[in-house]
Amino acid sequence: MNVEKIIKTDKQIPITSRTIIHISLVETKINEMMTAALKPQGVSLQQFNVLRILRGQKGKPANLSTLNERMVTKMSNTTRLVDKLILKGYVDRMVCPSNRRKVEINITPNGESALQKMDKAIKIAEEKLLENFTGDDLAALNNLLDKF
Amino acid sequence: MNVEKIIKTDKQIPITSRTIIHISLVETKINEMMTAALKPQGVSLQQFNVLRILRGQKGKPANLSTLNERMVTKMSNTTRLVDKLILKGYVDRMVCPSNRRKVEINITPNGESALQKMDKAIKIAEEKLLENFTGDDLAALNNLLDKF
DNA sequence: TGCATACATTTGTATATACAATTGTTGTAA
DNA sequence: TTACAACAATTGTATATACAAATGTATGCA
Numbered sequence: 001m002n003v004e005k006i007i008k009t010d011k012q013i014p015i016t017s018r019t020i021i022h023i024s025l026v027e028t029k030i031n032e033m034m035t036a037a038l039k040p041q042g043v044s045l046q047q048f049n050v051l052r053i054l055r056g057q058k059g060k061p062a063n064l065s066t067l068n069e070r071m072v073t074k075m076s077n078t079t080r081l082v083d084k085l086i087l088k089g090y091v092d093r094m095v096c097p098s099n100r101r102k103v104e105i106n107i108t109p110n111g112e113s114a115l116q117k118m119d120k121a122i123k124i125a126e127e128k129l130l131e132n133f134t135g136d137d138l139a140a141l142n143n144l145l146d147k148f
Numbered sequence: 149m150n151v152e153k154i155i156k157t158d159k160q161i162p163i164t165s166r167t168i169i170h171i172s173l174v175e176t177k178i179n180e181m182m183t184a185a186l187k188p189q190g191v192s193l194q195q196f197n198v199l200r201i202l203r204g205q206k207g208k209p210a211n212l213s214t215l216n217e218r219m220v221t222k223m224s225n226t227t228r229l230v231d232k233l234i235l236k237g238y239v240d241r242m243v244c245p246s247n248r249r250k251v252e253i254n255i256t257p258n259g260e261s262a263l264q265k266m267d268k269a270i271k272i273a274e275e276k277l278l279e280n281f282t283g284d285d286l287a288a289l290n291n292l293l294d295k296f
Numbered sequence: 297t298g299c300a301t302a303c304a305t306t307t308g309t310a311t312a313t314a315c316a317a318t319t320g321t322t323g324t325a326a
Numbered sequence: 327t328t329a330c331a332a333c334a335a336t337t338g339t340a341t342a343t344a345c346a347a348a349t350g351t352a353t354g355c356a
Contacts, residue, residue, distance in 0.1 A: 027175035132295040147280040249334040
């Protein structure tokens with residue numbers, strides 16, 4: 001991790017920036033590894049997250065606002081994200097009968113079994129990412145991140 | 149920060165994922181605040197980083213590979229990033245006379261003064277982001293992030 | 297009933313990014 | 327010298343994302 005190198009390029013960068021830059025670098029690394037892990041399944045990280053949320057619904061359909069609330073994405077993208085999952089046959093979408101403004105999104109059996117494969121790949125990637133951490137480290141890290 | 153809410157949506161998400169998701173959420177928050185801070189100056193976070201690197205060169209021109217090495221971006225984007233900074237008059241680019249495959253990129257006086265305004269805006273955003281952190285917290289956080 | 301307003305989602309458009317292929321330049325070995 | 331590989335940057339294309347505007351639906355109220 002080359003934080004120091006970046007900081008040192010410009011003496012006028014304040015020390016507090018180090019943390020900010022460091023987080024950004026770590027996040028980039030995480031993103032790259034997760035994306036690579038999901039590549040064989042042909043889904044993006046965001047698509048994977050949608051599938052996980054849907055599984056957590058346990059059959060109860062989710063509408064777009066719910067998905068959006070639990071994700072890190074903007075509303076306009078959620079529509080297109082779901083579009084792509086439909087194309088892959090991993091979810092289906094229908095107009096909510098009780099309120100036709102809403103849509104109901106469900107994970108398909110096909111989606112569930114694909115998700116299981118993704119879980120395995122993600123788990124391996126995570127173990128690799130976190131190999132230097134003890135349980136206490138992780139707890140401490142979470143506590144610190146909560147301060148943001 | 150709504151990490152728990154996300155985790156709880158799907159019981160099958162392993163505990164270690166909490167940290168990973170948490171970092172991603174924090175990074176998103178940082179990104180949003182920094183982007184908002186830079187908006188009045190009309191530059192993206194990436195463009196700001198290029199300008200900082202160029203300032204650190206102290207007049208010595210940087211070529212694209214150098215910029216790229218110190219950034220979190222892919223090569224193909226660096227070209228277009230610099231294109232935009234040229235349009236704004238913040239940097240200039242010329243073919244390197246000693247090796248015509250390379251280019252030399254410099255920050256302009258115009259760019260330097262714009263960068264000073266950006267520094268101020270970023271500093272304010274950072275202080276807001278880090279208001280709950282002590283110096284020890286920041287040191288601990290950096291140490292933990294180094295384990296990635 | 298009719299109309300304004302709020303809600304849920306979608307679409308349009310500009311910009312950003314990733315990845316692969318391409319261009320132009322240099323170094324080097326037959 | 328020429329042919330070929332390596333290098334540095336750029337371009338093409340597909341996909342992703344942000345933001346604003348538009349669509350269709352429901353609700354409240356005169």
